[in-house]
Amino acid sequence: QQQVKQSPQSLIVQKGGISIINCAYENTAFDYFPWYQQFPGKGPALLIAIRPDVSEKKEGRFTISFNKSAKQFSLHIMDSQPGDSATYFCAANDNQGGKLIFGQGTELSVKP
Amino acid sequence: DAGVIQSPRHEVTEMGQEVTLRCKPISGHNSLFWYRQTMMRGLELLIYFNNNVPIDDSGMPEDRFSAKMPNASFSTLKIQPSEPRDSAVYFCASSPGQGPTDTQYFGPGTRLTVL
Numbered sequence: 001q002q003q004v005k006q007s008p009q010s011l012i013v014q015k016g017g018i019s020i021i022n023c024a025y026e027n028t029a030f031d032y033f034p035w036y037q038q039f040p041g042k043g044p045a046l047l048i049a050i051r052p053d054v055s056e057k058k059e060g061r062f063t064i065s066f067n068k069s070a071k072q073f074s075l076h077i078m079d080s081q082p083g084d085s086a087t088y089f090c091a092a093n094d095n096q097g098g099k100l101i102f103g104q105g106t107e108l109s110v111k112p
Numbered sequence: 113d114a115g116v117i118q119s120p121r122h123e124v125t126e127m128g129q130e131v132t133l134r135c136k137p138i139s140g141h142n143s144l145f146w147y148r149q150t151m152m153r154g155l156e157l158l159i160y161f162n163n164n165v166p167i168d169d170s171g172m173p174e175d176r177f178s179a180k181m182p183n184a185s186f187s188t189l190k191i192q193p194s195e196p197r198d199s200a201v202y203f204c205a206s207s208p209g210q211g212p213t214d215t216q217y218f219g220p221g222t223r224l225t226v227l
Contacts, residue, residue, distance in 0.1 A: 032212040043116070043203050043218025044155070051213075089155060093212035098143050099168055100216065102155040 006103030019077040021106045023090035030092040038087045080110045116219035124225045130192040133222045137206030145205040162210045194226045
C-alpha cells in the first residue's frame, strides 16, 4: 500500500514532442504528490507538485494531471527539449510528516 | 547559500571496512533525510531527523547502518561492516520543516563502492 508505481521506465521523445510519465498509488492517505527531476551526477530537485484537491497544475511547459478516483497522476512535458533529458521521479506523502515515497523513476531522453 | 553539502563525493572501500558519510544541511533547515539510490530499488528513504531527533528509521536496512545528528548543522551515516550490496549512491536532503509540502533539497550524493 505504500508503493508508488511509475511508468515507463525509459522514454525517448523527439524535440518538440510531448513527454508523458504516469504514476499510480494505492494508499488513499497520500495527499501531496511532488515530481522531482534528476540530472546525471546530481541530486533530485523539486520540479512541480500537486495536492488532490485540484485536477491539474501547470508551470511553464510542465503540467501535472491528477485523477483522484483512479488514484493516478501524470507529468506532461510540452515542447520537450534536449535539456529536459533527465530522470524523473514521482513521489507521494501521506501528511504524516516529511516522508516521501518515490516511484522507480523514468529516464527521459529528448532527441534533437 | 551553498546548498546541502555531502562528503566524500566518492568512496571506494573493501568489504568489512567501516564507512562514514557526512552531510551538512542548509542553514536554518530543521529536517534532514538520508536516502539510498540503486538501479534495482530506486530511491529509498533510510532515516529522517527533525530538530536533530530521529523520527523514522524504518528504512534502515539492518544493524550495520547507523545515523546520527549531533547538531543542526551536521549528520553522519555509518556502515559497519560494509558489504558489496551496500554499493549505491547515498543522498542527504534537508527541508525547512517536516510538513508534507516542505521541499526537500538534495545534496550531490556520495557514490559508495564496496569491493
